[in-house]
Amino acid sequence: VETCNTGSSSGSAHIELKGSYGCEVRDSYVHGGRTSGSGANYGIWIMNINSDHKIENNIMRHNRHGIVFEGGGSGCAILYNYIDDNFTEDLSYLGSARTNHGAHPYMNLFEGNSVSHLVADSYWGSSSHFVLFRNHLWGDQTGSGVPKKPSWGFIPVEVWHNQNYYSLVGNVLGISGKWQNPNWSSYSVIGTSYKSNSMMVFGCNSGNSNNPKARATAIIHGNYDLKTKGVANWEGGSDHELQESMYYDSMPVWWYRNTPWPPIGPDVSNFANEIPAIQRFNGKDSGNATAVINSNSGSLRKVNNGTGFNSSKTVIRLYSLSGKLVKTFENGEIVLKNGVLTEMHRGKLSAGVYLYSVQLPNGVIKRGVFSTPR
Template sequence: MISCMLLASLTTTPSSVQKASPGIPADRIIDWSHAGVRMNGVRGILQYPVGVTCVLPAYRVYPNQSTDSRAGIQAAIDACPAGRAVYLPAGTYRLSGQITLKSGIALRGAGAGSTVLLSSATNSIQLGALALSNATRCDIIGGVAKDATTVALGAAPPSACTVGGFIMIDELPDHDVIWVRDSYRGTDSRRHVFLARITAINGNQVSFTPPNPYPFKSGSIPQARFKAASRICSLSGVEALTVSGSTDRGLYFCETDRCWSKNVEVTGFQGGHGMVQINRSLQTEIRGCYIHDCADYPAQPDGYGIMLFYDSCFSLIEDNIFDRTAAAIIGEGTSGNVYGYNFMRQVGRISWPVVMYGINGNHGPFGTMSLTEGNIMCQFENDGYHGSSSHQTLFRNSLNGLSYDGYTRLRWLVNLARASYYHNCVGNVLGDPSWAPNKYEMTVANGGGGYDVSCVYKLEYPNDGNTDLVPATTWTNWTAPFPDARVRDTLIRHANYDYYNKAVVYEPGKDPDIPDSLYYSSKPSWFGSLDWPAIGPDVAGLMKSIPAKLRWDTHTSTRNLPDLFPR
């Protein structure tokens, strides 16, 4: 168990969501302050004191770049008591295989660039392991309402249903908001999924946290699966080091609970499944990291920075720097996440020489109720390939359409493919003074356009790259015609400044005043002396800097790696 004394050392930040924002109805808003690490209701990454120092002769570690240190580092992790950190001093350590963390510890270096792990392994540092896919399914009585924290099972809970364990709820696609690609068959088609931590069991009633972000319908046959607390890697993290490699996934969070990466450099990995992957995990936090230079950039096939893989919920990806990757963040069927205040510089690949997206909100089915706030990036999209997405919110971001590779094609700042329904785009700055969009929106009705036609919004097409109406993939029971006018009809666009109109565009009848944040109640302490809010139509000059961008600017002058990380 984690000592109660550690609660006083949590890095706390006051936060609570605005339950309804001017311009966004309450049924499109959730309490995003649940995203990221929490313990006993207090938000913030735990600060473990050092319990084990990983040095010779106690552990066979060799900071000489050449001798394998994997076994020695693993032995130190295995020996570390819960509530403590393994400290790995400065040096470059060779890893011939994977390092696996256990619950309740941190692996901490002397700082990125000082403690360096050179890895030849896939999943170089892994937290957790898969088990829920094969877990027994239990029927749920009725549906599960938005914001619900309790379900009723149709029978007694299985032995894997324990307090502190996972409940994973899913349902069949309703073919109203939820669709999946034809290749998703049987139980694999149940792609609306919510993962939560069990707080109480009373007969057939199971209570959980965080609250459910999006309703499950009784007619879609909701079911639950469970994973016992004893089988979950929880409250563990990787801190203040560099992990460098050339295979896939430098950091791999796999069915973890409230785990983190803080002030970590991740570089050189292929990124086919993400240089960092979060797979079916709850309340993961990636903070203050520098994720850059995927293998073979810009000639790589994929090279994603962070991939949030299926069923991950309430992740917090905040205050990070991305450079020389494909999409900095890509979501695959995940919900309730916050992508906040990240700086995404150079993203792309030469196999597709166009302006690419900083965030792909949904690549796999079905993602919903995630918040993208305060980021500086080139573009945002949902790509329409593997399934639908709904209720995503873009708030106070700068989407500038800039490519540091020099590309100008596909400048489509907000690109929402088919079945991107009930999205919200509020308080953003769309474009950049250095170029002017050709159109406000690209739709079939206003003449469409090719890759050389730039726009603020591209809507209604089957996929992200389409300029015609031929989908790249087929979806089960998809009968709507193209263009998919419902994308445009359900999109809220309010209080955004764009460089086509060179003005703020408001929706008629909506309050022009917008809150500072949708998940902070006040300026967070880590923003320091910078202006808050930093981006928006009500900000002088439209935008100021954010901490991640300020660190990047400092680094471009000093070329000092530590300047890229929070102090």
């Protein structure tokens, strides 16, 4: 599922993955259901037995739950999505995305997402072994297009009772300058009730009781919060160096050139930079280099302005928008003129939009996007 606009859904979900394996949902705008009542207007709904999905670079707004796991799901990667301005039939509540809404999702990765409110609830059972890595969890929303300003639920992340063995690593908790603009200095770092003013909540349920196991089994390591304006917990050991990504070995080929990599974390300048999905929603250009392809001859011209390439040592790779490798250009397939890359040949390419990466002799990789004429 790619580059879809799913506005004004009247059903349970805009995109539903049910009994599925190895699906990918990316680069889409999931928004605007006709109602946000119970069981309706889920953005991306991972329902029952599911595994090995990749949900990446999507915008999810004005849903009941931007994304929700219910009744299972394992081995899924939820990457670099923008989830904001969710609401339910209770307009006083800050709507949320859900890592769990029905037993038993487990061993899933949330990485690099920007989410107004994230909850693992216990209404329909348990979940476990989720990893939340380098996300920006707001505890607020922009308020754009929301029917009514909420008055409670301004908590970045909640892990309810029977939601065990969660790892929260390298996230940024809280945001300034949005709609509610909570007074984070009055918050506690860790709380036990979903109605408390806390950066993180563990072990609560829909009543007033609390089960300490959710907190006891959690690993809270290297999260920057606006309460302390620093990192309050390093529970994962003495090593405080965080890897850039748990999914990628290096910056992905589709990443916006002017956006820091990684974009979020206690070790990142500004702590929480706008991910590409937010920039796309706000109408900002990718900042990537452009190139022009001649679909008749199958040659790619003026890649990254064509400077500084050595044809015997430069490698150029073309990818589909989903990141699948399409072609590789190496020795003898790259044409230079006066030291400038002008063309590369390896058969005719189909019309469409491609990503490219250029690996220079010094190891530097340049990336961009281009489209073929139709």
